[in-house]
Amino acid sequence: MKHSLPWIILTLCGIGLAQAGDFDKFLKGLIKEKTQQPAAPAQPVAPTAPTAPAAPATAPGKPADQLLKALLSGNTSQEEEARIGQQISGNLLGAAPLVRDEGLQRYVNRVGRWVALQSERPDLPWRFGVIESDDLNAFAAPGGYVFLTKGLYRKLRNEAELAGVLGHEIGHVIRKHHLKLLQKSQAIAALGSFFGSKLKNENEIVQNLIGNGAEIVARGLDKDAEYEADRIGLVLGARAGYDAYALPAVLAEIGHVAKSDKSVSLLFKTHPLPEDRLGQLSEAVGERLDGLAEGQSGAGRFYRLR
């Protein structure tokens, strides 16, 4: 990713020259051109998407136009963030649906929201879900979406550990790690759309930006983003009144799973190894938690999977 960035910039400059205008204009033109194309079958997710044939060229400020511009500039609004998160989450749920256990899902949402309330973005529309997969993994998507697999949930021993895992994912959301990843790669998407794509509406633009399906969650963030999310997860759990060492305990537990085990192959491909994450946390935490009163484990009311 890092290596491709200079190339993208160069290419974009090239296009800018070739177009003899600024990239912004080029994008606007692109959107206009696309919205003037004949209608395609309406996407089920967005009944409001423009589908009328030969719709008049829209004024600047159309949502799709804004969304692309916002992503390019890195200034997405909360609504735009949620729009992107929605698409990623809907796709992820298409691959792994929610575990059919309302008690579990409501429990996880309450723990997650309580942890998120300790963050700088307490009032995002936070959504938490346990998904059907025996893998050990957890995912976040922009705008407040957090998922963990049933396999990982089964590894947890108490509510504090759940809080730590959710806190790590909340960390990715509040620091906009996935949006930053998109910002780095959206230039590619813009190029792709320039070279003969079929973008017709906002849905397609969002999907085009995030790639195929939910592959963005399999792409992985850089190590620093993961270490940062670990620090945030530990702190949010501690702020919420839980045992501050619960997230490290989960990392240690995951570290005991054989590296060759299929259930951790994606996790270990997209994250630094647990021992490295623990080392980084140790170094970051140092003596900072020494004065902190013992937090709760919440073992008593931990929701056990049926």
Add this chain to the structure above:
Amino acid sequence: MKIRALLLAVLLPGLALAMSTPPQAPVAAAPGNAGIMLRDDVLRASPGAAAEGVAKLGKGDKVRVLAGDGGWTQLYAAGKTGWVRILSVKSEVSTPPDLGALAEAGKRPSDPGRVVAVAGARGLDEVELKAARFNPEELALLDSYAASRADAEQFAQLASLTRRDVPYPPKPESRATPSPMSKQP
């Protein structure tokens, strides 16, 4: 933790057979795995900050890691057995060597101590994620489970969870001063 120890106890003979090496007898002088202290800390009689201290350990001290219990790690050091915070010590062998082989051995049907693979275990790999199709019904279901701020606060109150002021620790490399509670910029 105890379960894992049990599991290993069951698996290890199987592995030994599979690798055609004699089972290792426990060495009394050096139990557990090699570990190293990452900071000065007190070795405590039981896992808990209020537990009696049995020894003082220094950063860099070599210890033997015996077991884990949530956020605590059991050590053998300075002739004593006790507990320190999980982040105070690094286990040099975090996973037993050849655990991959162990897992492989465990999958052999003839192995009496095998790990039974869950029938129809469902993974979630890149191929599936790439091919995923948007599912609006699942997304709506997810929305229906959302907890409001008030709901979450009440839920916390029920378990007597109280907010605490804990600043984010900065990224280790950027740590300029070792002030214990420095504020995050």
